[in-house]
Amino acid sequence: MNKELALLAYVTRLGDNALILAQRMVQAVTLCPELEEELANANFGLDYIGQARLFYSYAGKLEGKGHSEDDFAFLRDAHEYRNVLLLEQPNGHFGDMMAREFLFESFYLLQLDALQSCDDTGLAEIAARAVKEIRYHLRHVSQWIVRLGDGTDESHARMQQAINDHWPYTGELFSADAVDVLLRSDFNGPDLDVIREQWQANVAAVLSEATLGKPDDGWMASGGKQGRHSEHLGYLLAEMQFLQRSHPGANW
Amino acid sequence: MQSVTREQVLQWLSSVPDPEIPVLSIMDLGIVRDVRMNDEVVVALTPTYTGCPATEVIEQSVLEAIRSHGIINVSIERVLSPPWTTDWISDAGKEKLRNYGIAPPEHAAGKRALLHGERSVACPRCSSIDTMRVSEYGSTACKASYKCTACLEPFEYFKCI
Numbered sequence: 001m002n003k004e005l006a007l008l009a010y011v012t013r014l015g016d017n018a019l020i021l022a023q024r025m026v027q028a029v030t031l032c033p034e035l036e037e038e039l040a041n042a043n044f045g046l047d048y049i050g051q052a053r054l055f056y057s058y059a060g061k062l063e064g065k066g067h068s069e070d071d072f073a074f075l076r077d078a079h080e081y082r083n084v085l086l087l088e089q090p091n092g093h094f095g096d097m098m099a100r101e102f103l104f105e106s107f108y109l110l111q112l113d114a115l116q117s118c119d120d121t122g123l124a125e126i127a128a129r130a131v132k133e134i135r136y137h138l139r140h141v142s143q144w145i146v147r148l149g150d151g152t153d154e155s156h157a158r159m160q161q162a163i164n165d166h167w168p169y170t171g172e173l174f175s176a177d178a179v180d181v182l183l184r185s186d187f188n189g190p191d192l193d194v195i196r197e198q199w200q201a202n203v204a205a206v207l208s209e210a211t212l213g214k215p216d217d218g219w220m221a222s223g224g225k226q227g228r229h230s231e232h233l234g235y236l237l238a239e240m241q242f243l244q245r246s247h248p249g250a251n252w
Numbered sequence: 253m254q255s256v257t258r259e260q261v262l263q264w265l266s267s268v269p270d271p272e273i274p275v276l277s278i279m280d281l282g283i284v285r286d287v288r289m290n291d292e293v294v295v296a297l298t299p300t301y302t303g304c305p306a307t308e309v310i311e312q313s314v315l316e317a318i319r320s321h322g323i324i325n326v327s328i329e330r331v332l333s334p335p336w337t338t339d340w341i342s343d344a345g346k347e348k349l350r351n352y353g354i355a356p357p358e359h360a361a362g363k364r365a366l367l368h369g370e371r372s373v374a375c376p377r378c379s380s381i382d383t384m385r386v387s388e389y390g391s392t393a394c395k396a397s398y399k400c401t402a403c404l405e406p407f408e409y410f411k412c413i
Binding site: 035036040053121132133 | 301302304305387388389392
């Protein structure tokens with residue numbers, strides 16, 4: 001793999017992460033526990049759709065084959081998606097959604113922060129825009145981790161279970177493959193080992209405030225970044241892509 | 253082309269409203285980053301939030317505003333850097349927001365505001381800082397819902413980002 005292909009793969013992954021999480025949040029619209037959360041979830045989902053559009057447009061430009069942001073979103077099958085497995089997991093209950101978003105955004109914020117100073121201007125500019133939004137999301141989500149963790153016995157138990165259930169999907173965030181390595185070496189991209197240390201510290205601080213235990217690192221799921229997904233992604237894409245698959249080129 | 257100046261174009265743009273907050277023009281909002289007069293008029297715009305649904309509407313409005321003055325060769329350039337923050341809203345824009353009943357962003361944007369929330373927000377109606385946040389989220393991504401406990405007026409607050 002050369003550096004150009006690595007950059008394209010990396011930007012596509014960022015777009016896939018943003019879009020798949022956005023779609024999960026869209027699925028939760030009207031299901032949130034109160035109106036304020038409804039607005040937060042929809043607004044945050046919209047931020048992710050906006051970020052996915054920027055990443056996909058840029059990926060299309062890097063690829064140079066005339067693919068639009070819509071082509072990336074609607075005309076690729078599950079094995080062509082490169083999002084991490086954590087984000088395609090079903091929504092579960094509200095605590096599950098908060099756990100997933102908290103664990104991911106604690107990573108994504110650090111990733112974007114590092115990408116702001118990478119050597120590729122296009123990617124650095126998108127990262128600088130997106131980091132402001134994610135910082136704001138993470139503040140909100142962290143409050144929920146604390147509120148539910150340090151809440152009633154019932155909310156504490158369910159929040160702990162949610163963190164435990166999602167933990168095995170966090171290893172993939174930090175396991176560098178050829179794409180990550182090239183982005184680091186040739187574009188001054190993020191050092192995943194450094195990010196992992198910061199992530200561990202930040203996550204531990206919030207969990208501690210929430211009176212929640214930090215799970216031990218055991219077996220970790222992997223494969224999403226290489227296109228090997230859980231069955232959940234197929235169902236998600238089937239719903240998301242239905243219109244463009246049934247009516248190719250539909251527009252309004 | 254020679255008959256139109258950059259100042260005229262800027263003047264026209266100052267009458268293009270933000271579709272979500274029509275009291276503000278896109279010039280007040282600080283999203284017009286550049287206007288270049290070459291063979292065509294190029295207007296460089298930056299988005300507020302990446303997912304802001306108003307972005308496309310604004311681009312169309314800009315094209316229409318300039319074309320309505322007989323200029324056919326117009327294009328839009330999207331720029332991301334430096335990213336927009338509420339600090340880009342002009343002082344005149346902040347005053348217009350206040351008169352419209354939306355409390356303008358109070359403090360310089362930055363990590364502090366984003367991570368630790370807002371301090372006091374003044375009521376746009378009676379200026380009291382005796383206000384309470386009803387919801388951190390509102391009718392659009394950029395606003396929170398507040399209530400003034402002095403005059404009881406509910407109002408929206410343009411969040412710092």
